Amino acid sequence: MEHLLRLNRRTFLHRAAVGIGSMALGSLLGHGCRRNDAGVQAAVESALPHFAPKAKRVIYLFQSGAPSQFELFDWKPKLREMHGQELPASVRMGQRLTGMTAAQKSFPLIGARVDFKQYGQSGAWISDLLPYTSRVVDELCIIKSMHTEAINHDPAVTFFQTGHQQPGRPAIGSWLSYGLGSENSNLPAFIVLLSRGKGNIQPLASRVWGSAFLPSVHQGVQFRAGKDPVLYLRDPDGMDSLSRCEMLDVIARLNHQAAEEFGDPEINTRISQYEMAYRMQTSVPELTDLGAEPDSTFRLYGADAMIPGTFAANCLLARRLCERGVRFVQLYHMGWDAHSDLLGMTSRLAKDVDQASAALITDLKQRGLLEDTLVIWGGEFGRTTYGQGLLDDNYGRDHHPRCFTIWMAGAGVKPGIVYGETDEFGYNIAENPVHVHDLQATLLHLFGIDHERFVYHYQGRRFRLTDVSGKVVRDILA
Numbered sequence: 001m002e003h004l005l006r007l008n009r010r011t012f013l014h015r016a017a018v019g020i021g022s023m024a025l026g027s028l029l030g031h032g033c034r035r036n037d038a039g040v041q042a043a044v045e046s047a048l049p050h051f052a053p054k055a056k057r058v059i060y061l062f063q064s065g066a067p068s069q070f071e072l073f074d075w076k077p078k079l080r081e082m083h084g085q086e087l088p089a090s091v092r093m094g095q096r097l098t099g100m101t102a103a104q105k106s107f108p109l110i111g112a113r114v115d116f117k118q119y120g121q122s123g124a125w126i127s128d129l130l131p132y133t134s135r136v137v138d139e140l141c142i143i144k145s146m147h148t149e150a151i152n153h154d155p156a157v158t159f160f161q162t163g164h165q166q167p168g169r170p171a172i173g174s175w176l177s178y179g180l181g182s183e184n185s186n187l188p189a190f191i192v193l194l195s196r197g198k199g200n201i202q203p204l205a206s207r208v209w210g211s212a213f214l215p216s217v218h219q220g221v222q223f224r225a226g227k228d229p230v231l232y233l234r235d236p237d238g239m240d241s242l243s244r245c246e247m248l249d250v251i252a253r254l255n256h257q258a259a260e261e262f263g264d265p266e267i268n269t270r271i272s273q274y275e276m277a278y279r280m281q282t283s284v285p286e287l288t289d290l291g292a293e294p295d296s297t298f299r300l301y302g303a304d305a306m307i308p309g310t311f312a313a314n315c316l317l318a319r320r321l322c323e324r325g326v327r328f329v330q331l332y333h334m335g336w337d338a339h340s341d342l343l344g345m346t347s348r349l350a351k352d353v354d355q356a357s358a359a360l361i362t363d364l365k366q367r368g369l370l371e372d373t374l375v376i377w378g379g380e381f382g383r384t385t386y387g388q389g390l391l392d393d394n395y396g397r398d399h400h401p402r403c404f405t406i407w408m409a410g411a412g413v414k415p416g417i418v419y420g421e422t423d424e425f426g427y428n429i430a431e432n433p434v435h436v437h438d439l440q441a442t443l444l445h446l447f448g449i450d451h452e453r454f455v456y457h458y459q460g461r462r463f464r465l466t467d468v469s470g471k472v473v474r475d476i477l478a
Helices: 002-006 009-018 021-028 037-046 077-081 131-135 153-162 172-180 241-262 265-288 295-301 311-323 342-366 436-446
Strands: 057-064 116-119 124-127 140-147 190-200 221-223 328-336 373-378 382-388 396-400 404-409 417-419 429-431 456-458 461-463
Touching (some): 057 311, 116 131, 172 190, 373 436
Parallel strands (some): 057 328, 140 417, 190 328
Antiparallel strands (some): 116 124
């Protein structure tokens, strides 16, 4: 078994990087254990991309629950003209519906009750609910022709995050961590932040940021709001740093003995995670202390940036993580599932995210980080052009996977463009469709990775993020 593991290049590099045992802790304390940075750096430098990358890191602002494109980005005057009239059967073409509206006897069209204006050189239509986003529209590549096969939340979120609707595949951040490693040995390569809006919350399972069959060292690490961003990171009461290091020395020796005996790469993962946790005891408190940020930063991101766990605070934290070389920062903002109270819920959620999302773009650009940081904003699918429920103030929109809007910015993506278009009803794609796997292939391409060559052998099969499909959307590349 062990000789087969040694034939795997990435397993070898991983073992070389983490096989320094207790020596990896010493430089922080200046005693006993000696740190060997060369071993860690060797693994990073050996995991080369296939070609020159444009991106070094990602901030993915995932809007969980699926925001309505009709109230935010996809202006359809036809829907206002035909408000309350039946969606033509020739448009719907008997396409799949969710169980929540499949039994409806009618499908009345719903026009947006918010106004839109055109902004920027692209002339992009942006809702009045997004005044701050409208100011940075010339930095955005707005894709209005996203589509997916998934029609319910959990499989749709899982599809975006892992490339498959069924659980059991690694997250995008895990793939990038595995392929490219980390730029900061004191922080994980893949960090997850969660915030909750005042809307209908869809639960998120931690498996969507899991590493699945990749070594578990590559799974996402969730940072929580409050004084303990990472659970169990602080030393227990009564234990000092010296005692902690001595304890980890003993654990490392035992784990090395077990690794030699059983040849299980997960034991080496355990060793590296102990070492990482020790280093994070110093790096995380400094990272999450926003007290050093000037007042101008909080004015830029908004007052919510001073409240830990809000979307605004997480956007600011994401910028700080990027400055420190974290490869993939995944933000989830929950609450967008507007099956009722569509306008009220969308207005509240837009207020949550509008200023901070735009501030993140501005902040990254001011610091020279936007040119190699990819920012993505969007949900798991869109909302229907027809209403769910009665046509009163409490109406909502159902799930719609056929077409919806996301935006991207930075790191080799063309700024100030609108790509793709939907029909006049907003029900089907009219031009330039972009599938979930196309988005994933494009993301990997920006990191210098050919998605068809980036594979992992597991249980006799060659797995990849894009499964057996996906193409790079070259028209949106700068």
